Amino acid sequence: MDLLRPSVCLIVTSFAFTCIAGSVAAQNPAPVKPFQRTALPKFITTQKTTVEPSTLRRGASGKLVITLAVEDTFHIYDPNPGDPFLTATKVTPIKAPGVVFGKPIWPAAITFKGAKVHEGTVVVTIPFTVKPSAKPGKAAFGAMFYAQGCNATTCYPPASFTVTVPVSIKD
Amino acid sequence: MMKTVGLITMIAGFAAVMAVAAPGGGLKKGESVTPFHPKHLAGPLAGSTDCFPCTFQNRPQVQVWVNGDSLTNVAGIAGTVSSAMKTYKAKEFKGLVVFLTTPKNAKAIEAAVAEAAKKPELAGVGMAVLDAKDDAVSAYKVNTAASTKNVVYVYKNWKVAETFVNLGGDVAGQKTLSGAIASVTK
Numbered sequence: 443m444d445l446l447r448p449s450v451c452l453i454v455t456s457f458a459f460t461c462i463a464g465s466v467a468a469q470n471p472a473p474v475k476p477f478q479r480t481a482l483p484k485f486i487t488t489q490k491t492t493v494e495p496s497t498l499r500r501g502a503s504g505k506l507v508i509t510l511a512v513e514d515t516f517h518i519y520d521p522n523p524g525d526p527f528l529t530a531t532k533v534t535p536i537k538a539p540g541v542v543f544g545k546p547i548w549p550a551a552i553t554f555k556g557a558k559v560h561e562g563t564v565v566v567t568i569p570f571t572v573k574p575s576a577k578p579g580k581a582a583f584g585a586m587f588y589a590q591g592c593n594a595t596t597c598y599p600p601a602s603f604t605v606t607v608p609v610s611i612k613d
Numbered sequence: 614m615m616k617t618v619g620l621i622t623m624i625a626g627f628a629a630v631m632a633v634a635a636p637g638g639g640l641k642k643g644e645s646v647t648p649f650h651p652k653h654l655a656g657p658l659a660g661s662t663d664c665f666p667c668t669f670q671n672r673p674q675v676q677v678w679v680n681g682d683s684l685t686n687v688a689g690i691a692g693t694v695s696s697a698m699k700t701y702k703a704k705e706f707k708g709l710v711v712f713l714t715t716p717k718n719a720k721a722i723e724a725a726v727a728e729a730a731k732k733p734e735l736a737g738v739g740m741a742v743l744d745a746k747d748d749a750v751s752a753y754k755v756n757t758a759a760s761t762k763n764v765v766y767v768y769k770n771w772k773v774a775e776t777f778v779n780l781g782g783d784v785a786g787q788k789t790l791s792g793a794i795a796s797v798t799k
Contacts, residue, residue, distance in 0.1 A: 527671045527705065529770075590771075597667040599645035599771045 483601035485513045485591020491607040493583055498611045501574040506535070506543070506583050508605055510564045516591040516598075520551040520558035528557055529590035529600045535568050536584045536606065540576025544569035546585070578613050582606045639754050639764045639776040646676065646768050649749030651711050654723060655730030656739030665739060666771060669707045673769040673797040675790075677710040678755045680745070682762035684729055687712075689782020690765065692734045693790045699737075701798040709739035713750065713757065767793040 482489060488511040494504055512518055519528050535543035547567045551558035568585060584606030591598045640646065648664040658668060666674065675694050679687050687710060694708035714722045723742055730740045743749065745757050755764045756778075767775040767790070775793040780786045 525670075527669070529671060592667060595667070596648040596650070596664045597670075599647060 480604045482603050483589070483591065483598060485516045485518065485598050485601075486589075486603065487511045487513050489605050491584065491605045493607055493609050498572055498609055500540075500572055500576050500578065500611065500613060503569065503571045506568040506570060506585065506607070508533075508566045508568070508585060510566070512561050512564060513591060515593045517552075517554055517559035517561040517593065518564065518589045518591055520560060521546075521548060523557045523559070525557050529588075531560075531587065531589040533566060533568070534586045535570070536582070536586060536604070538581050538583055540573045540611070541581075541583070542571045542573065544571075572611055576611055578611050581609050581611060583609050638756065639778055640766060640773045641776065642773055644773050645771050646766060646773065647749070647752045649743070649747065649752065651741035651743035651747075651749075652723075653739060653741045654727050656709065656737065656741075657707070658739055658741075665707075665709045665741075666768075669705070671770045672705045672707055673701065673794070674706070674767075675708040675794060676753075676766045676768075677708070678750075678753060678764040678766075679710060679712045680755065680757055680761050680763065681713075681759060684725060686782035687763070688729065688732070688735065689787060690763070690780060690790060691738050691740075692782075693787040694794075695735050695738045697791065697794045697798075701794070704798040706794065706798050707739070708737075709741060712740070712742045713745040713755070714742050715745055719744070765790065767797055769797040 490509040492507045492509075494507060495502075498504060510518075518531050521530050521532065523530050533546040535546070545568075547569070549560065549565055551560055553559070554561075566585075570583070584604060586602065586604050588600060588602045590600040646666050648667050650662040650664055653659050653661050653663065658665065665676070675697075677687070677690055677694065691708070691710050694710075698706055698708055700706075712722050712726055719742065726740050726742060729735065730738075750757060753764070753766070755761070762779050763777075765775075765777040765780045766773050767777075774797050777786075777789065777793075780790060
């Protein structure tokens with residue numbers, strides 16, 4: 443029995459440290475990189491992403507149209523909210539081979555407590571050009587957002603999310 | 614000899630498990646603070662139940678959650694926060710002390726906090742009370758066991774930069790807190 447004790451201790455200790463590792467992992471999940479999240483945050487109830495025109499040809503221009511529905515009573519901040527301590531919404535087009543995206547175009551903002559915000563249905567468009575050298579075939583266009591939803595009394599923590607739409611580039 | 618070593622190893626192993634797995638050890642670095650609505654007794658939001666991080670948004674901030682800590686110790690911590698608010702006025706650094714209460718002690722704590730808030734050395738610091746069973750207590754992972762006297766969060770952009778549990782209000786604790794505040798006000 444005495445011979446068994448060190449083994450038992452080793453097993454118990456291994457179990458203990460396994461538990462520690464598990465617990466640490468549970469408490470310290472791998473840090474989320476900006477824009478890694480794809481699920482919509484609670485303050486964006488729905489989104490619809492489309493491309494115009496629906497048929498893309500090499501050398502042609504178009505626009506990515508992202509329609510976000512902001513939770514009722516909440517708003518998200520304009521990319522230039524007018525206060526450096528507010529969470530300016532960031533929109534970054536996802537790179538696609540052979541496609542050049544322009545600067546996102548936002549609708550006119552409204553003012554809330556001195557800050558520029560957007561509420562309700564928010565349509566952001568991103569112009570793009572398909573290079574003549576682009577390879578025909580299927581691709582995905584999209585954009586990565588970093589935003590925060592607030593209302594008059596509370597805010598959600600800032601969150602990242604991604605929207606995408608499948609596209610087909612033709613000759 | 615082997616028996617003793619084995620026993621010590623087992624105890625150490627389990628102690629480590631318990632220490633790490635103990636609930637309410639506070640938010641970790643990089644986790645987000647969340648909105649909550651305490652009853653503000655003093656400071657910029659006095660008389661309201663406004664959400665402190667929602668009001669001050671991405672500014673560098675400190676929240677001190679008090680769970681039965683002595684007013685003397687809390688005064689040491691809050692004094693450091695007050696001093697930092699002057700030092701980092703240009704960075705708009707803000708601080709809030711949240712005292713957890715129960716229905717039994719709420720009135721007594723409110724009276725004591727309101728009195729303590731009058732001290733000039735605590736000027737500007739938000740003082741609030743919150744029921745210990747409020748959802749925010751678990752959201753902030755504050756352990757309400759008697760062994761946890763305070764949990765201090767230093768954060769910016771809604772992300773925790775430093776967490777201290779049972780921070781001392783003495784010189785050493787004040788120095789530690791000042792260093793953490795300096796790091797988020799660069």
